[in-house]
Amino acid sequence: MDFVVITLLNSVAYGLLLFMLSSGLTLIFSMMGVLNFAHASFYMLGAYFAYQISTWSGFWLGLLLAPLLVGGVGMLVEWHGLRHVRRFGHVAELLFTFGLAIVFEELVPLIWGKASVPYAVPAQLEGALFSLHGAAFPIYKGFMMAMSLGMLAALYGVLTRTRIGLIIQASLTKPDMVEALGHNVPRITMLLFGGGTALAGLAGVIGGNAFVTEPSMAASVGFIVFVIVVVGGLGSLGGAFLASLLIGALQTFSVTLDVTLQQVLTLIGLSLPADTNLARVSLVQLGPVLPYLLMVAILILRPRGLMGVRES
Amino acid sequence: MTAPSSLPRQVLIWAAIFVIACVLPSLFRSGFLVSVLSQIAIMAVFALSYNMLLGQTGLLSFGHAVYYGLGAFATIHLLNGLGKSATPLLVALLPLGGGAAGLVAGLILGRMTTKKAGTTFAMISLGIAELMFATTPIFPSVFGGDGGFAGNRMAGKGSFLGLTWGPQIEIYWLVLFWAFVSAGLMFALTQTPLGRVANAVRDNPERAEFIGYDTRQVRYRMLVLSGLFAGIAGGLSALNYEIVTVDMLNAHTSGSVLLMTYTGGIGHFFGPVLGAAMITLMQTLVGGLTHAWLLYFGLFFLFMVAFAPGGMASVLSRQSALVKAGLWRCLLPHYALAAAPAALACLGAVGLIEMAYALLAGHDAASFMGTSIRLHTLLPWLGAASVLIGGIAGLKWVIGGMSDAWHQALSQLQGGKP
Amino acid sequence: MTASVPALCISGLRKSFGASEIIRGIDLDIAKGERHAIIGPNGAGKSTLFHLISARLAATSGTIALKGEPVTGLKPFEINRKGLSRSFQITNIFHSLSVFENLRSAVLWSLGYKYSFWHRLSVLRDAKERAEHVMCDIGLQNRRDTAAGILSYAEQRALEIGITIAGGADVILLDEPTAGMSHSETDEAVALIRRVTENKTLVMVEHDMGVVFGLADRISVLVYGQVIATDTPQAIRANPLVQEAYLGTTPVSGNAS
Ligand SMILES: Nc1ncnc2c1ncn2[C@@H]1O[C@H](COP(=O)(O)OP(=O)(O)OP(=O)(O)O)[C@@H](O)[C@H]1O
Ligand SMILES: [Mg+2]
Numbered sequence: 001m002d003f004v005v006i007t008l009l010n011s012v013a014y015g016l017l018l019f020m021l022s023s024g025l026t027l028i029f030s031m032m033g034v035l036n037f038a039h040a041s042f043y044m045l046g047a048y049f050a051y052q053i054s055t056w057s058g059f060w061l062g063l064l065l066a067p068l069l070v071g072g073v074g075m076l077v078e079w080h081g082l083r084h085v086r087r088f089g090h091v092a093e094l095l096f097t098f099g100l101a102i103v104f105e106e107l108v109p110l111i112w113g114k115a116s117v118p119y120a121v122p123a124q125l126e127g128a129l130f131s132l133h134g135a136a137f138p139i140y141k142g143f144m145m146a147m148s149l150g151m152l153a154a155l156y157g158v159l160t161r162t163r164i165g166l167i168i169q170a171s172l173t174k175p176d177m178v179e180a181l182g183h184n185v186p187r188i189t190m191l192l193f194g195g196g197t198a199l200a201g202l203a204g205v206i207g208g209n210a211f212v213t214e215p216s217m218a219a220s221v222g223f224i225v226f227v228i229v230v231v232g233g234l235g236s237l238g239g240a241f242l243a244s245l246l247i248g249a250l251q252t253f254s255v256t257l258d259v260t261l262q263q264v265l266t267l268i269g270l271s272l273p274a275d276t277n278l279a280r281v282s283l284v285q286l287g288p289v290l291p292y293l294l295m296v297a298i299l300i301l302r303p304r305g306l307m308g309v310r311e312s
Numbered sequence: 313m314t315a316p317s318s319l320p321r322q323v324l325i326w327a328a329i330f331v332i333a334c335v336l337p338s339l340f341r342s343g344f345l346v347s348v349l350s351q352i353a354i355m356a357v358f359a360l361s362y363n364m365l366l367g368q369t370g371l372l373s374f375g376h377a378v379y380y381g382l383g384a385f386a387t388i389h390l391l392n393g394l395g396k397s398a399t400p401l402l403v404a405l406l407p408l409g410g411g412a413a414g415l416v417a418g419l420i421l422g423r424m425t426t427k428k429a430g431t432t433f434a435m436i437s438l439g440i441a442e443l444m445f446a447t448t449p450i451f452p453s454v455f456g457g458d459g460g461f462a463g464n465r466m467a468g469k470g471s472f473l474g475l476t477w478g479p480q481i482e483i484y485w486l487v488l489f490w491a492f493v494s495a496g497l498m499f500a501l502t503q504t505p506l507g508r509v510a511n512a513v514r515d516n517p518e519r520a521e522f523i524g525y526d527t528r529q530v531r532y533r534m535l536v537l538s539g540l541f542a543g544i545a546g547g548l549s550a551l552n553y554e555i556v557t558v559d560m561l562n563a564h565t566s567g568s569v570l571l572m573t574y575t576g577g578i579g580h581f582f583g584p585v586l587g588a589a590m591i592t593l594m595q596t597l598v599g600g601l602t603h604a605w606l607l608y609f610g611l612f613f614l615f616m617v618a619f620a621p622g623g624m625a626s627v628l629s630r631q632s633a634l635v636k637a638g639l640w641r642c643l644l645p646h647y648a649l650a651a652a653p654a655a656l657a658c659l660g661a662v663g664l665i666e667m668a669y670a671l672l673a674g675h676d677a678a679s680f681m682g683t684s685i686r687l688h689t690l691l692p693w694l695g696a697a698s699v700l701i702g703g704i705a706g707l708k709w710v711i712g713g714m715s716d717a718w719h720q721a722l723s724q725l726q727g728g729k730p
Numbered sequence: 731m732t733a734s735v736p737a738l739c740i741s742g743l744r745k746s747f748g749a750s751e752i753i754r755g756i757d758l759d760i761a762k763g764e765r766h767a768i769i770g771p772n773g774a775g776k777s778t779l780f781h782l783i784s785a786r787l788a789a790t791s792g793t794i795a796l797k798g799e800p801v802t803g804l805k806p807f808e809i810n811r812k813g814l815s816r817s818f819q820i821t822n823i824f825h826s827l828s829v830f831e832n833l834r835s836a837v838l839w840s841l842g843y844k845y846s847f848w849h850r851l852s853v854l855r856d857a858k859e860r861a862e863h864v865m866c867d868i869g870l871q872n873r874r875d876t877a878a879g880i881l882s883y884a885e886q887r888a889l890e891i892g893i894t895i896a897g898g899a900d901v902i903l904l905d906e907p908t909a910g911m912s913h914s915e916t917d918e919a920v921a922l923i924r925r926v927t928e929n930k931t932l933v934m935v936e937h938d939m940g941v942v943f944g945l946a947d948r949i950s951v952l953v954y955g956q957v958i959a960t961d962t963p964q965a966i967r968a969n970p971l972v973q974e975a976y977l978g979t980t981p982v983s984g985n986a987s
Binding site: 503504506509515518 | 854
């Protein structure tokens with residue numbers, strides 16, 4: 001039981017981190033109608049920037065500066081790149097972000113090397129927050145949760161309470177109208193892209209040391225984030241939140257539960273022919289498959305996603 | 313964009329490709345050249361099949377490698393299953409087995425993917441491909457785990473028309489034969505009702521429904537046929553390399569065929585062939601020279617998307633139209649003027665990247681035109697950076713005049729048409 | 731026997747977008763061979779009515795029968811195959827295909843080529859001839875190989891009509907075919923419509939009263955989602971309800987012909 005509680009907490013921490021990534025992606029998608037393939041690259045940049053800053057002056061300055069730097073890079077990308085490609089249509093825009101992801105994936109090892117970098121959890125946050133009969137819950141995971149929840153509250157506040165937030169909400173649905181009212185939609189788009197990528201950067205700052213900071217981190221999380229926004233429903237923040245927690249739990253539980261597919265199926269009264277490989281497949285092996293299975297199932301059964309309003 | 317180029321021109325291109333493909337290996341008896349050409353021919357078929365989706369039907373797929381990979385696995389299993397009875401004639405026919413696998417995969421997967429176009433299609437193709445790839449370790453008997461499967465195309469005895477598929481050049485002729493057959497069929501497809509209606513569905517799916525077409529059925533059929541040709545390409549690759557690994561159906565393979573097709577040009581039938589040739593050459597030539605090839609490639613791709621969204625094929629056909637109209641003369645000075653700063657900018661960028669890679673590899677010095685450059689000093693970095701910045705500044709300076717002249721020429725070109 | 735079956739029979743048709751009901755109970759019969767115009771102020775729901783008939787939108791309630799056959803719940807392509815074809819108020823063509831290819835695509839299904847990938851287009855004489863015939867009808871033979879996307883506005887409108895009629899449907903719905911055209915262009919368009927809908931059933935939304943009174947056998951006036959009158963042009967002109975709906979502005983005098 002205690003084990004379940006700890007795993008549940010771990011999965012919530014991971015799910016919230018995923019939400020930080022997917023919320024930025026969702027906002028950008030809603031505004032520009034384009035899935036940003038390079039989104040996970042900004043997550044990686046966040047981790048590396050934070051690592052670099054932390055080698056000079058510690059974790060906390062990195063926490064503050066790295067997301068801002070990443071957001072700055074994001075705005076530059078929008079301003080000098082995406083904006084010009086937009087006239088060629090969505091496919092070109094999407095491919096542009098695809099190309100960006102390749103470039104980032106090559107540039108990062110060029111600067112920081114191909115191996116992982118020693119980006120570590122700060123000493124103040126090491127150790128266990130509490131433990132239940134020997135199963136410990138690390139302080140840092142608690143910190144991640146607090147950061148994500150704080151960010152979530154801030155995002156909510158900005159979107160619903162501030163002028164710019166209201167303008168963003170309006171431009172999500174009716175960009176022409178907002179432009180006609182005299183607002184500078186290109187600038188808002190740039191700011192939003194910067195904001196979305198800064199969120200990804202922040203996720204990198206606090207996720208990079210919880211996991212591993214290495215050049216392949218973008219690719220490994222990138223697909224998961226796509227799965228989340230698709231499962232949640234393209235353009236729906238609420239859906240992204242739900243799906244993040246769901247996928248977080250799915251991934252966390254599947255790697256910690258040491259059971260085979262046969263054992264799971266027995267629970268629901270099914271059985272597999274015992275002599276096949278399939279019966280011996282463990283959940284750990286299936287773990288990486290589950291998100292995609294979920295995504296494909298959702299796309300076939302409910303293309304709008306869990307809470308989506310539109311079918312792309 | 314799909315305005316039919318006159319028939320003689322199409323014939324000319326086919327003939328040119330045929331001559332190049334046949335003459336080059338006969339002129340230079342180089343094993344390296346032949347293996348590069350085989351690779352190009354295989355990739356050309358794969359890219360052409362991809363363009364049946366992207367260019368002709370407007371479907372952006374991130375999972376086309378599934379059909380390619382399954383075609384390859386089917387072929388290698390057939391080859392191994394035949395064992396000693398794999399006579400050269402049977403071996404020559406094996407790519408059809410790969411095609412059948414691709415076709416069947418298309419029949420099944422297409423049911424799920426083609427309901428919608430646009431982002432939904434892109435995402436579901438990505439999802440299915442990832443799902444497939446993630447499941448491969450569970451079925452080692454089918455996908456062979458990390459090592460994949462090897463085969464032997466000469467396991468059977470005898471010969472067919474004197475060919476045993478032993479030497480690389482013989483397998484090249486086989487690849488080339490199937491490549492031409494496939495390309496010919498794919499070209500013919502563009503000239504059929506289905507091919508034309510696929511274009512209509514790409515342009516405007518809503519209207520297509522109001523002229524009697526079920527857009528889903530059109531997409532489905534195109535996807536199935538495209539799976540067939542991707543499967544043939546996979547089968548050719550299996551015969552050519554005699555080894556098939558799960559890498560053939562991963563996202564990376566799907567990504568490269570997309571990149572090839574797009575940089576080649578999705579609006580022209582031969583664009584993907586050009587892209588396959590260009591990128592395979594880059595991969596082997598540049599990839600042999602520098603470790604940074606993927607980075608260069610990424611930058612090149614960004615450049616293409618931003619400045620030549622029609623791909624190389626459209627750049628070439630534009631230029632040749634301008635040449636034909638005699639308008640090139642007004643543009644030539646501008647091109648020449650832009651060439652110098654562009655070269656400078658490239659030189660600066662390449663210098664920076666190469667020095668960084670040398671540093672990454674643990675070298676202290678790099679050589680450039682015979683002189684040794686000390687990487688731990690500031691000077692070479694500043695030098696390369698200033699060359700890059702100077703080049704960009706120079707480009708900015710001349711680009712206005714060039715784009716004016718370009719637009720003027722274009723409007724003359726269009727105005728000159730009846 | 732079939733003479734009594736109306737080409738189009740609409741009854742109790744309703745359509746709501748969320749809380750607002752846009753089509754509020756329409757009953758309308760259109761006889762075979764009739765030329766029927768639907769007029770009404772902006773936002774009355776004329777285009778929405780067309781969308782419902784052609785199945786671009788699904789009705790909230792009510793039924794539609796095409797030549798006596800119920801078509802409620804069918805897909806647009808199924809209705810098209812039953813012989814109903816429509817044009818759009820906002821030009822809806824295949825922009826990167828040439829004029830000729832636009833028209834040839836539009837005839838392929840009705841000639842039975844369906845999804846064929848074993849016929850070569852260039853040897854399909856019937857498709858070519860029919861497409862070329864329509865191309866001459868709409869006066870675009872000089873633009874045969876021009877991409878539809880770069881045609882002028884009036885040419886695109888003509889092509890829009892061409893695509894609609896090319897398939898040989900016998901019930902034709904045209905949504906504001908002359909919108910945005912100059913006087914002379916409108917006259918040409920009217921002549922064209924008259925020519926190509928010979929012996930066919932035509933339902934047309936139109937704001938230009940000259941066109942309406944010149945072409946229509948009967949006119950329905952749609953106001954705020956309801957048909958307030960259906961009658962011959964003369965009777966409509968005299969109808970006080972209609973005059974009120976148009977705020978006292980009497981329809982233009984003088985027919986376009
Ligand atoms: N998809 C939709 N969602 C919500 N409201 C809609 C939708 N489509 C149309 N409407 C509303 O329905 C009403 C009728 O629209 P419709 O286009 O049918 O009018 P119309 O009679 O064709 O006008 P016009 O003469 O301007 O073409 C309008 O008020 C419009 O805003
Ligand atoms: Mg209307």
